[in-house]
Amino acid sequence: MKFAVVVFPGSNCEQDTRHVLADVAGQEADYVWYATAGEEALAGYDCVVLPGGFAYGDYLRVGAIAAIAPVMEAVRAHADAGGLVLGICNGFQVLLEAGLLPGAILRNRSLEFRSQWVHLRVEDARTPFTREYRPGQVLRVPIAHGDGNYFADPQTLSEIEAGGQVVFRYCEPGGAVTDAGNPNGSVNAIAGLRNRRGNVLGLMPHPERCSEPVLGGTDGLGMWRSLVSSLVEA
Amino acid sequence: MLARIHVTLKPGVNDPQGLAIAGGLRQLGFAGVEGVRAGRFLEVRLDAADERAAARAVEAMCQRLLANPVIERYAYEITDGDPEAVEAAIAETVEEEA
Amino acid sequence: MLARIHVTLKPGVNDPQGLAIAGGLRQLGFAGVEGVRAGRFLEVRLDAADERAAARAVEAMCQRLLANPVIERYAYEITDGDPEAVEAAIAETVEEEA
Amino acid sequence: MATGTAPTPLDVTDAQLREVALSRAEYDQICDRLGRKPNAVELGMCGAMWSEHCGYKNSKPLLRRFGAVPAGERVLVGAGEENAGAVDLGDGLAAIFKIESHNHPSAVEPFQGAATGVGGIVRDIFTMGARPVAILDSLRFGPPDDPERGARNRYLVEGVVGGVGHYGNCIGVPNVGGEVVFARSYSENPLVNAMCVGLARIDRLVSSQAKGKGNAVLLVGADTGRDGLHGATFASVDDPQASHRGVVQVGDPFREKLLIEACLEILDAPWLVAMQDLGAAGLTSSTVECASKGGSGIEVDVARVSRREAGMTPYEVMLSESQERMLVVVLRGREADAQAVFARWGLHSDVIGRVTDDGLVRIREAGRTVAELPHALLTEPPLYVREGVEDERVRALRERDLAALPLPEDLGATLLALLGAPNIASKRAVYRRYDQTVQTNTVQAPGGDAAVLRLKGTGGPGPERAMAVATDGNGRYCYLDPRMGGRIAVAEAARNVSCTGATPLAATDCLNFGNPEKPAVYYQLQQAVEGMVEACTALGAPVVSGNVSLYNESGGEPIYPTPVVGVLGLLADVRRSCPSRFQEAGDVIALLGDTFDELGASEYLEQVHGLVAGRVPHLDLEREAAVQRLVRAAADAGLLRSAHDCSDGGLAVALVESCSGPFGLPADDAAGAGPVIGADATVPESWSGLRPDAVLFGESQSRILVSLAPEVWDALVALAGEHGVPLHRLGRTGGERVRIAPLLDVPLAAALETHATALERLLR
Ligand SMILES: Nc1ncnc2c1ncn2[C@@H]1O[C@H](COP(=O)(O)OP(=O)(O)O)[C@@H](O)[C@H]1O
């Protein structure tokens, strides 16, 4: 299984992501530099991960400048060819800015950065990213962002919901989707969603930060297991 | 009334945002970009007796909350903007230019 | 040339920042505040043959990077601004108003 | 502003001397040692380097006292040797750490002041070849609910916390600890101390010694503007408000992140000679440091320095404090290799000069010499040893007899009130705005005692190691008794570390004091340092780095003397790290150490009785060391389910904090909380002679509240006996109430709710 972890200037979770993929999940994982141009930049990789961080300082708009980086041409090509693309936190924001996922991100409702553990309900357990989870399973995962307030206009939103593209929703420990369980004001408590085809996933929470017992939780492991098992079958 | 307020960094103050944006634009091939300064644009809709009253209020708002006098400065104009008109105006320009 | 670009949230897109600012202003006693929308103001200094060329470039910049069409819209004007002049202008307004 | 035209001498006016914060006598000394009059550029450089901030002219003689603490075999780089201290963690790994203040800039522009404070301390760490892995921030403000200044105080908190978060979050370094303390004394002069910890390969530590005549000096990173001109000198005179106007730096964490990665990438390069960050006094101090540490000389041409603004004078370029800049010395002829790496990271770099061997710092402008000074002149300012005298008013306050103090009739209500007091309430409203989990090493996050960070890849085939780190300092203690306060600052930071099971290895400190030219302030400084030296020695924690911030006054009144101490410890097995919260119902609750009739200087006394008075709790160094040895031994033997030290608010508050949920994570964080666990305790017979409020809220030192499975009680008794530490069995965990029979009994939910949310409400 071969993973590419894209490194933008200002990415700061690329090492965490590679650590989990290589040292915890035991997979092959390389860094790919943002300036690598051409559609072949990602040839030979099964899954491309856009890690968290503050690419280009998140100046202008979160993810905006990274979304026009040379490597994004290859990311788009990889996705179009049905390859797997995972965007975590800042990576999710980049995917939105690049138009690989619908909608946009606004400042947190609180206008404050939030670093805490939240609960997520698995809405779609059939994706290559979530197949090892149970539908409706509640996960405990850290978030750390100031801009995680997902937004989509009413029509886009209804398409997303109708198409079952919502993969994770913020919820309470019991699984109830309530305002209290929503840390940033995201519309419909959306924490993560996929494209129609199901090969591109973006989410604000950080599964790579809860994949080892010493870190206080292992609910993120399911995502790496899902990716590996789905890639093995593919 | 509608106050259109521009808050910008004082000249000489470091502008990381502007630098990064300029870098992004050049990366996109806009070689002609010489520099970018990033500021904030605030539209405050307020109910005031007349323009002078509105101006007095907005001036106070800028000094007390909207701008950080240590690194920023501000300028504003007051239109008796029923906002719709303004919205429309902006919208138009966008159409035209698009 | 100098392009003065305004990027604002589309109507209907909620604006937590604008809401907070409005709240802050009311707290300070500015009862007349009806609403605030927060946007970005970018000054791009660029080298272009003429205004039309500049406008074409700026239009492209907005579409490709400076604004996110999903939530934002933009408007701009091009001045053959030697920036100093503009700086000065702004400065003046500030003085006057101060 | 004067421009330099060496060697044209300059007849300085008093005004010019004031501008560079030099006295007439100091100026004359400069002329003597130089054998001529300095020109304007040289004068500016002297002023900056002789400022308290850079030259430590008032504090150095006192700091030397820290040398009396035995270093031990773990110390790799001691205080004053390099940009930060370094200790050996084993596995060829070193921890590099230091704490630094950014008080004056934060008083003027809280957001940028705090942000650039974080940026500055982080540069000190990666300058040495270490990857920054943790930030801690120790903050002091005026009360958020102060009748007159509340709004201003809340504005400062908002700005400072926003700035600390903005910078640390962006560069991806977790913020894992710190303090937030409120007291009137800080109203006009907030304290913003930031600590950074980095990890380096011992064989890759980088020095700041510029060696090798002809080697190239590169300036890397941001262009140079007129930022922070006179930051260094003005950090050394009263009234920040006036001083910093219009010299505010805006930090660029994105560029800092690029600098971190680029500087760490060149560690293996054979051509790397030295690195030195640019901090206070910018290019001046960095060039002087490199030359002086390298025993060489240096020559730079300001014309080669990329500017952000036109028309800058050599004086301005040399004294600019523009952020996110590094000085990098490389072998002559390898300039291009270095510049290629920086360019790849999108960083601009200029070759601005060369290493020389003539002991001089020579500044040119397009070839023309504009300044030429021996680095010894700049690094050896006059040192002032002053006479310290205690303020009589303070002595009177300390002697105040508290025996007649009325007892609150409802002690339960008193506990709830204390839990809602800004200094005792959870600091969650602050630390939830800091990324605590990036880098995937955070085993214990803010909310407990010390933070615990796993050390990836250590321990060989065995379990991974971990390090624990905490900061502490109590200005009210130091105000009433600087010596005891200094001891306690060290002891509590070390105790917090020991509570996790980690062994303290070394300490760093930031001395935040008033104007040392006042005998009463100098006395505080002297005494606090003595107390710290005593505790560091007793607890085996040598001071490997630190920082001094004096002249923290406004309107003539000095702040509370506030030494802030950071302690770093090592844990052999990360899985053995001991949490601070109760883990299971039905466990035994016990107290290590003993309680005395000590209400003096307590948070309770100020909150409930409005008194800042009385004797500071006595800290017996041997007892403290024994208690900490015991808690580490018990944790290591796997006897403990939790350990939490008693500090502000005493035993009762520590008990409630221990109830707030089983995770090592912030217990008041909704998702972290899990089921909370109550406590059913009874006051031991032996304390029946004590005042009830002293039992509950007194802040007697050297006490740690632990919980353990009933089966291992006997083992703990035995261990406590071996260590000669009193052990009190208080009761059992479990239930939905916090009971300390017969004194109080409150519903747990209410207690935790108040504790978790009070600060958030106060800051709104
Ligand atoms: N400014 C801050 N930044 C990060 N963590 C903080 C801050 N202030 C307090 N904390 C955390 O809150 C917890 C309680 O702080 P404190 O009451 O000072 O602990 P203690 O009394 O044990 O020294 C600690 O984990 C501390 O690290």
Ligand SMILES: [Mg+2]
């Ligand atoms: Mg503690």
